[in-house]
Amino acid sequence: MNIWLIVCFCVLVVAYLLGSIPTGYITVKLLKGIDIREFGSGSTGATNVLRTLGKVPAGFVLLFDSLKGVAAILIVRELFKFATTQNFLPATIDVGIWQSSMVALVAFLAILGHSKSIFLGFSGGKSVATSIGILFAMNWQVALISIGIFGVVIAISRFVSLSSMSGALAAPISMIALKQPLPYIMFGVVGSLYVVWRHKSNIERLIAGTESKLGHKVNIDVDSEQTANPAS
Numbered sequence: 001m002n003i004w005l006i007v008c009f010c011v012l013v014v015a016y017l018l019g020s021i022p023t024g025y026i027t028v029k030l031l032k033g034i035d036i037r038e039f040g041s042g043s044t045g046a047t048n049v050l051r052t053l054g055k056v057p058a059g060f061v062l063l064f065d066s067l068k069g070v071a072a073i074l075i076v077r078e079l080f081k082f083a084t085t086q087n088f089l090p091a092t093i094d095v096g097i098w099q100s101s102m103v104a105l106v107a108f109l110a111i112l113g114h115s116k117s118i119f120l121g122f123s124g125g126k127s128v129a130t131s132i133g134i135l136f137a138m139n140w141q142v143a144l145i146s147i148g149i150f151g152v153v154i155a156i157s158r159f160v161s162l163s164s165m166s167g168a169l170a171a172p173i174s175m176i177a178l179k180q181p182l183p184y185i186m187f188g189v190v191g192s193l194y195v196v197w198r199h200k201s202n203i204e205r206l207i208a209g210t211e212s213k214l215g216h217k218v219n220i221d222v223d224s225e226q227t228a229n230p231a232s
Helices: 002-020 023-032 046-053 055-085 095-115 128-138 140-157 160-177 182-198 200-208
Strands: none
Touching (some): 002 055, 002 095, 023 046, 023 055, 046 055, 046 128, 055 128, 095 128, 095 182, 128 182, 140 160, 160 182, 160 200
């Protein structure tokens, strides 16, 4: 049992480190030689990359950050598949509950790593892209519902931040409706609230009427310390 607990702990650490890979930071650094945290909203996520470098780099960051979440979940499932076939699982555990709980824990650590990257002094993005990958790996129907809500809200409002929060909050509701395992629902609640909390500065700008809409571009001036009009 002790060895199994150590293995599970190591998987949790790997999930956090996967989430911590600063895709946006690395991409902008390689392409422009600048620290994206000094421009726009200061986030390393795809939205800030879109406003600073454009669609192609942002699309790459969105895809890679999503795959970080997928990879974290797949590691858990492959671990349990291997442990089951090799009779490595302790006889006293409930495999279904243990696996779904591990998936939920790994999922949260991945989004935590994305927003609080150990490689960037515990700064990062808003955890939206990584959450999308996680939802697809957990249940593709939940992911599509969240993306659908995101699409409707952004079509109406043009605010990426508001759309992201709406999509996040839709996740636990759809998980309950689709009768997902309790640990998944718990992740949905905690994860969605965490994503909303990460958008607290956006909420303040939405209330103040200063939040930038989709299509706003950040003028990169490497000689200036900070650009104006921060975005989501």
